[in-house]
Amino acid sequence: MKISQASEETGLSAYTLRYYEKLGFIEPTKDSTGYRNYSYDDLELLNWIACLKKSGMTLDSIKRYVQVERYSDSAAQVELLDMHLEKLFQQQEDIKHYIEVTQNKLRTLRSNIDH
């Protein structure tokens, strides 16, 4: 599959796909004329990377993750994902707190308007 279709499938721009390649996340094969060819494995990895990215993992951490995945080092993968999971739980707590604070502020503002 060519870059524009891979872009559509993953929701990442063609620019981003080339950028991620430069960072070493993926290595699509190239045909005789130099066009990239994305496999379904590539797509799966890209979708997973997009998920990690959207959940706040930096590209630098993703790089480490991709490296241990490439070495099939499952133990190291588990370690990194456990750390990531911890951060997600922390984020969950933080957001709960921010929601409360914002709701309090809103209550105060609304009572100022009403009375």
Add this chain to the structure above:
Amino acid sequence: MKISQASEETGLSAYTLRYYEKLGFIEPTKDSTGYRNYSYDDLELLNWIACLKKSGMTLDSIKRYVQVERYSDSAAQVELLDMHLEKLFQQQEDIKHYIEVTQNKLRTLRSNIDH
């Protein structure tokens, strides 16, 4: 209170405090020699800004918020905070999803290691 203490109280660097001032978030008074003097109102606003920031609001949106707060436009404040709250709920949903996905991945990895 001088900038270094304001920095300590808010957890924002002195650089950041000056930067936020340049963006128009706060306007601490200046003494005869040009030193900034932060009031408790300034601190309160800075802490609230830090909270909005940490919960994902961009400085551009914070600017808008600060502006309507300055005009005591409570209705506009409510509108902005309602939108922010919506985003927080969305984030909460997203994170819930990312936690599930990560836990699934971890389960798969762990079963690969164990067997």
Add this chain to the structure above:
DNA sequence: TAAAACCTTCGAGCATACTCTAACGCAAGA
């Protein structure tokens, strides 16, 4: 076969949010 649409590379540019440097003035302690 020719135009339109797609692909390539490389390097530059952009947006956000700081973060620091340089060169200087003021303040407090030994």
Add this chain to the structure above:
DNA sequence: TCTTGCGTTAGAGTATGCTCGAAGGTTTTA
């Protein structure tokens, strides 16, 4: 008084993560 430390400014630099432009080759479609 002298040194150390904190403050000031304007403007430059950094980090992250893209995003784009230029110049050119390839593929598809009318």
